[in-house]
Every structure is written in C-alpha cells, then in structure tokens.
Amino acid sequence: xxxxxxxxxxxxxxxxxxxxxxxxxxxxxxxxxxxxxxxxxxxxxxxxxxxxxxxxxxxxxxxxxxxxxxxxxxxxxxxxxxxxxxxxxxxxxxxxxxxxxxxxxxxxxxxxxxxxxxxxxxxxxxxxxxxxxxxxxxxxxxxxxxxxxxxxxxxxxxxxxxxxxxxxxxxxxxxxxxx
Amino acid sequence: xxxxxxxxxxxxxxxxxxxxxxxxxxxxxxxxxxxxxxxxxxxxxxxxxxxxxxxxxxxxxxxxxxxxxxxxxxxxxxxxxxxxxxxxxxxxxxxxxxxxxxxxxxxxxxxxxxxxxxxxxxxxxxxxxxxxxxxxxxxxxxxxxxxxxxxxxxxxxxxxxxxxxxxxxxxxxxxxxxxxxxxxxxxxxxxxxxxxxxxxxxxxxxxxxxxxxxxxxxxxxxxxxxxxxxxxxxxxxxx
Numbered sequence: 001x002x003x004x005x006x007x008x009x010x011x012x013x014x015x016x017x018x019x020x021x022x023x024x025x026x027x028x029x030x031x032x033x034x035x036x037x038x039x040x041x042x043x044x045x046x047x048x049x050x051x052x053x054x055x056x057x058x059x060x061x062x063x064x065x066x067x068x069x070x071x072x073x074x075x076x077x078x079x080x081x082x083x084x085x086x087x088x089x090x091x092x093x094x095x096x097x098x099x100x101x102x103x104x105x106x107x108x109x110x111x112x113x114x115x116x117x118x119x120x121x122x123x124x125x126x127x128x129x130x131x132x133x134x135x136x137x138x139x140x141x142x143x144x145x146x147x148x149x150x151x152x153x154x155x156x157x158x159x160x161x162x163x164x165x166x167x168x169x170x171x172x173x174x175x176x177x178x179x
Numbered sequence: 180x181x182x183x184x185x186x187x188x189x190x191x192x193x194x195x196x197x198x199x200x201x202x203x204x205x206x207x208x209x210x211x212x213x214x215x216x217x218x219x220x221x222x223x224x225x226x227x228x229x230x231x232x233x234x235x236x237x238x239x240x241x242x243x244x245x246x247x248x249x250x251x252x253x254x255x256x257x258x259x260x261x262x263x264x265x266x267x268x269x270x271x272x273x274x275x276x277x278x279x280x281x282x283x284x285x286x287x288x289x290x291x292x293x294x295x296x297x298x299x300x301x302x303x304x305x306x307x308x309x310x311x312x313x314x315x316x317x318x319x320x321x322x323x324x325x326x327x328x329x330x331x332x333x334x335x336x337x338x339x340x341x342x343x344x345x346x347x348x349x350x351x352x353x354x355x356x357x358x359x360x361x362x363x364x365x366x367x368x369x370x371x372x373x374x375x376x377x378x379x380x381x382x383x384x385x386x387x388x389x390x391x392x393x394x395x396x397x398x399x400x401x402x403x404x405x406x407x408x409x410x411x412x413x414x415x416x417x418x
Contacts, residue, residue: 030241031240032234039237051246059250061417070224074228120232123229138198143237171190177229
C-alpha cells in the first residue's frame with residue numbers, strides 16, 4: 001500500500017484525467033476497497049460489479065477530493081462502503097435507514113487528520129470500553145452497513161432499544177476519543 | 180468544549196449520519212443543516228475518519244482482473260466527447276449515488292436560451308465543460324428543483340420540478356462555498372425554467388459548493404443573507 005501522500009497525488013492526477021495515475025490508484029487500492037465492498041455485500045459477483053461502480057465514481061469525483069477534507073484512504077473507503085450499501089439496499093429495497101454521499105459534504109480543510117495506525121489503536125481502545133454487544137452493533141452498522149432494523153433483528157431487541165444502544169455508544173466513543 | 184445536551188445530540192446525529200443510520204427524512208433534515216453549519220460538517224468529517232479506521236480490520240482481497248478491464252471499458256471506450264461521453268460522466272455517478280438527491284439530467288442548448296431537454300435527444304448540444312449540476316429537494320419532497328451551470332453562457336439554469344413558494348413569499352437561490360456565508364444567486368421567478376447570471380466572482384466558487392433555496396419575502400432577502408427557512412439544498416456535482 002502506498003502512503004497517504006502518494007495516494008493523494010494519484011487522486012489529484014486522476015482529477016486531471018490522467019489514466020496512468022488512475023490505473024496506479026486502482027493497483028494500489030483495489031484490494032482494500034474490494035475487501036470493504038465484499039464485507040458489506042457478502043457476495044463475490046455483486047462485489048465485483050459494485051467495485052466497478054466504485055472506481056467509476058472515483059474517476060468522476062476525483063476533482064472533489066480536496067474539498068472534502070478527508071484523508072485519501074478515508075475518502076476512498078467511504079465511497080466504497082457507501083456504494084456497496086447503496087447496492088445492497090437497492091437490491092433488498094429496504095426502506096429503513098438511508099445513506100449519504102460523503103461526497104456531498106463540501107467540508108473544507110484537511111485539519112484533524114490522524115495517521116492510520118494511531119487512529120486505529122485509539123479507536124480500538126475506545127471500542128473495548130463499550131459493552132461487547134454494543135461495540136459489536138456499532139461495528140456491524142459501519143462495516144456491514146446494517147440498518148437499525150437489521151441490527152434490532154440480529155440482536156433480538158426492539159428497534160428503539162437498538163437505536164438507544166447505538167446513540168449512547170456513539171456518545172461514549174466521542175467522549176473516549178477525547179473531544 | 181461544552182457538553183450541553185444540544186451539543187451531544189449533534190455529535191450523535193453526526194455519527195448516525197456518517198454511518199448512514201438516519202431515516203431518509205432525518206438524513207435530509209440533517210443535510211439541510213450541514214449545508215449551512217460548518218461545525219456540523221466538521222463533526223461528520225471526524226466521525227468519518229474515525230470509522231474508516233474500522234476498515235483496517237478488513238483483509239484486502241485482490242479482485243479478478245476483469246473488474247479493472249470493465250472499469251476501463253465503461254469509462255474509456257466509446258466517444259470521449261459528445262453527448263454520449265457527457266451522458267456517462269453525469270448519469271453514471273448519479274445512478275449509483277445515494278438517494279438523497281433525485282437523479283435528473285439537465286442539458287442546455289447554448290444556442291437556444293431557456294431550452295432544457297432530455298439527454299440523448301437529437302440536436303441537443305451539451306454545455307461546454309466545466310459544468311456543475313445540483314438537485315435540490317425539500318425534506319418532504321414538496322419542493323424539487325434541479326440546477327445546472329453552463330460555463331459557456333455563465334448562467335445557472337434552474338428547473339422547477341415540483342412546488343412553488345408559499346403565498347406572498349418567494350424562493351431565493353443561494354450558493355454556499357466552503358465556510359463562506361451564503362451568496363444570493365437571485366430570486367426565482369415563477370417560470371418552470373429560468374437562467375440566472377452567475378457573477379464572475381462566484382464562478383470559481385461553484386466547485387464543491389452547495390446550492391440552497393430559502394423562503395423569503397417578496398423581492399428577496401432584505402439583508403443579503405437568508406432570512407427565512409432553508410427549504411432545500413443540493414451539492415453542486417462536478418459533471
């Protein structure tokens with residue numbers, strides 16, 4: 001995996017329609033993004049189709065990367081995850097929950113970036129402070145793209161209970177992350 | 180940093196939004212606030228960075244080679260320019276985009292002011308790049324507008340798909356760029372399709388900007404800033 005600066009450079013070149021840079025970006029990141037998409041869709045054929053959509057979005061939206069203020073891997077992972085969840089929900093026609101293009105958030109400035117390693121360690125420590133069930137539900141909500149309704153069914157609790165669990169856990173995480 | 184209940188509520192909402200747990204209505208309401216509240220955007224960005232760390236636990240897996248070939252063929256085979264090329268650049272990202280915005284396509288004919296037509300219609304010339312496009316929809320879908328910037332005529336086309344201003348009120352269109360205060364692009368007349376000139380100073384700020392519609396008294400906001408409710412918002416997408 002290339003470092004953040006290199007990936008950022010490839011995204012910037014992709015925004016200028018540089019196909020060689022786009023290919024290099026694909027080579028450097030497709031295995032990670034395929035993993036992310038597979039995790040949500042849990043189906044190889046669907047994941048392969050969706051991964052194409054992901055890179056097509058990346059090509060078209062590379063010029064918007066800077067204005068999002070996200071670190072490059074976060075931006076790519078968010079596109080992959082959201083596209084996969086979109087595909088899954090479109091397929092299951094599930095009404096509950098919605099998903100948003102992070103692309104739509106024209107947030108400025110690259111402040112508050114963290115290096116991947118330290119961010120992960122910090123986050124893991126904070127997840128460890130949550131009750132195991134609740135930590136698991138938050139992880140599933142993010143990694144599997146599960147809705148409140150799906151999580152409630154999975155954990156055998158009413159939807160409102162699941163919602164309070166998650167919301168309380170988010171607040172605990174926020175406090176733990178020291179903000 | 181204070182820990183008032185309102186602040187906590189916003190932190191939680193931003194987290195739910197970043198994960199995609201809100202209902203469509205809740206998400207639309209939150210998105211409307213995001214357009215005008217930089218602090219909220221910062222919260223969403225922080226959550227997004229945090230959660231992306233979770234993906235480190237996911238094992239990379241090399242996709243089969245045909246996937247990349249498929250991407251290349253979908254992006255680069257066929258005419259690079261012309262209506263089909265533009266059609267792909269606009270419609271493909273919209274079709275796969277999440278559902279806050281209504282996928283809608285707007286092509287203008289620079290030679291015929293006010294003409295708005297479907298993509299692919301014979302004789303329609305796509306606007307010269309760069310062009311930005313936005314869909315604005317109210318939380319309850321009572322207002323649905325679409326906008327597209329034509330760099331050739333330097334005008335913002337606005338098409339009314341649904342809804343009008345309340346009696347005795349008008350709708351005013353705003354551009355919000357980065358953390359800057361909203362700048363008015365003008366009051367929308369009642370026509371279904373209008374063109375608003377985009378002042379030179381604003382043209383460089385369209386990229387990454389957000390369009391918003393607010394409820395204003397006749398003649399538009401008297402203060403130069405939105406005075407009524409922000410009714411609909413939509414990010415300008417790079418076409």
